[in-house]
Amino acid sequence: MSDSTALQLVRERRFGPLLLSQSFGAFNDNVFKYSLIILITYSGLQLQGIPRDVLVPVAATIFTLPLFLFSAIAGQIADRFPRAQVLKMAKLAEIALMIIAALGFLLNSGPVLFITLFFMGAQSAIFSPAKQAALPHYLSRKELVPGNALMSGTLFLSILTGSLLGTLVILRPNGPEIIALTLVILSVLGWLSMRLLPTKPAAVPGLKLNWNIVSGTWHTMANLVTEPRAMRPLIGVAWFWAASAASVTVLPLFIRDALYMDESVVSVFMVVFTIGAAIGSLGCAAATRHRDILWLSIIGAVLLSVFAVDVFFASAGRAEAPYGDLGVFFSDKRNWRLLFDFFAMSTFSGVFVVPLQAMSQHRAPEASRARILAGGAVMNAAGASMGQLALIGVARANFPLSSTYVGIAVISLLFAIFMIYRRVKNTW
Numbered sequence: 001m002s003d004s005t006a007l008q009l010v011r012e013r014r015f016g017p018l019l020l021s022q023s024f025g026a027f028n029d030n031v032f033k034y035s036l037i038i039l040i041t042y043s044g045l046q047l048q049g050i051p052r053d054v055l056v057p058v059a060a061t062i063f064t065l066p067l068f069l070f071s072a073i074a075g076q077i078a079d080r081f082p083r084a085q086v087l088k089m090a091k092l093a094e095i096a097l098m099i100i101a102a103l104g105f106l107l108n109s110g111p112v113l114f115i116t117l118f119f120m121g122a123q124s125a126i127f128s129p130a131k132q133a134a135l136p137h138y139l140s141r142k143e144l145v146p147g148n149a150l151m152s153g154t155l156f157l158s159i160l161t162g163s164l165l166g167t168l169v170i171l172r173p174n175g176p177e178i179i180a181l182t183l184v185i186l187s188v189l190g191w192l193s194m195r196l197l198p199t200k201p202a203a204v205p206g207l208k209l210n211w212n213i214v215s216g217t218w219h220t221m222a223n224l225v226t227e228p229r230a231m232r233p234l235i236g237v238a239w240f241w242a243a244s245a246a247s248v249t250v251l252p253l254f255i256r257d258a259l260y261m262d263e264s265v266v267s268v269f270m271v272v273f274t275i276g277a278a279i280g281s282l283g284c285a286a287a288t289r290h291r292d293i294l295w296l297s298i299i300g301a302v303l304l305s306v307f308a309v310d311v312f313f314a315s316a317g318r319a320e321a322p323y324g325d326l327g328v329f330f331s332d333k334r335n336w337r338l339l340f341d342f343f344a345m346s347t348f349s350g351v352f353v354v355p356l357q358a359m360s361q362h363r364a365p366e367a368s369r370a371r372i373l374a375g376g377a378v379m380n381a382a383g384a385s386m387g388q389l390a391l392i393g394v395a396r397a398n399f400p401l402s403s404t405y406v407g408i409a410v411i412s413l414l415f416a417i418f419m420i421y422r423r424v425k426n427t428w
Helices: 003-011 016-043 053-081 082-105 110-139 141-169 175-194 213-225 229-256 264-290 296-312 328-332 335-361 366-396 403-424
Strands: none
Touching: 003 016, 003 141, 016 082, 016 110, 016 141, 016 175, 016 264, 053 082, 053 110, 053 141, 053 213, 053 229, 053 366, 082 110, 082 175, 110 141, 110 264, 110 366, 141 175, 141 229, 141 264, 141 335, 175 296, 213 229, 213 366, 229 264, 229 335, 229 366, 229 403, 264 296, 264 328, 264 335, 264 403, 296 335, 296 403, 328 335
16 A cells, blocks of 8 residues: 555545544544443442443443344445435434433443443444445445555554543543543544535435344345355454454453553553554555455464464463552563564454455445445454353353453464465365
8 A cells, every 4th residue: 555545545535534534433432432441340330230350241242232233224224325424324323422421421320321332332333334335435446455454544543542541531530521521522523524525326225124123134144145255254354353352352351350450551452452453454455455365364364363372371370469550560571472462463463354354345246235244244243242242251160361362363263274275265
């Protein structure tokens, strides 16, 4: 991806407003989620007496459940109506949700925050298929890889900055007020940005919408199966989101209960993890030179597995101790190895996913693209939910939290073998 191509895309109304609006939304999502997780982990925020080690993955699942339930309907909507119009309405709904979220933080109300979290997932379910289908709608095929790399790279940076703000600010004096104001202001900015995106005609304006969640999801997944060339890379994207969800969700608990460190160390890992993912995504675009290069995804999956396994070994044998701060953390040489593992793991996850995203977008037929990609969103949500629910199983079975990363390594390696097999058979 040349600098001129990237700069040109960012400057153009067919792409720049979408990139900026996604960044504001991802930032807000992670400010909210990490503020909530830190309140649960370190401040004892309660919901119906659910234990802390169960409530954190429950919170993550509450966000992904609507993605599973409503993505099929969202895909139909994004094919039936102009995609820019759908995106603008989704961003308008985000403003209302952020006002409610702000009240939840100001009142320190678990029920309000968890209800808002569910509807944030619903809003994301509407936004995601429309965004994914809009990219090949506005970009040429040769622009899809750099476009996806920019979307992924800035997404990871938004996740980083949002999670840092939520992690470091929420427990400080006036922290809830700062978080509340940030959420509302950035939701308004995201809506204003999206209004600049030009509107193009709907793909299938006469499409009859099926509002039944069960049958709609069934037909969406059946439609996806009829497009195996688009489905195969979407399976890989779904695994990426499942692994990311499990890794990021368990991170505060892992640092608290396996490394015996405080919330300041969470922010360090988030910086390392997110910068690595951004570098992997943007670097991958340069290597592909606008082509489908499956070997990059294979290499990404294999090396992701290697470093995920080493997270398990690098964190083993820690003796229980009072929670340490950044000074204590950096004084232990074992933690430098652990940080490098996280950096490498996240870098190669970016290398793994970007080619698969571009493949799925240009392989899906235009007339049903949003519904095909909505099927991918259903798989993403199902995978993320299963990854998060697996964390509950880990907690209930008293397995070490680091075993989560062994599971990520095993499944990533299996998918790499699947890609190699399909490539050898020339059926990818």
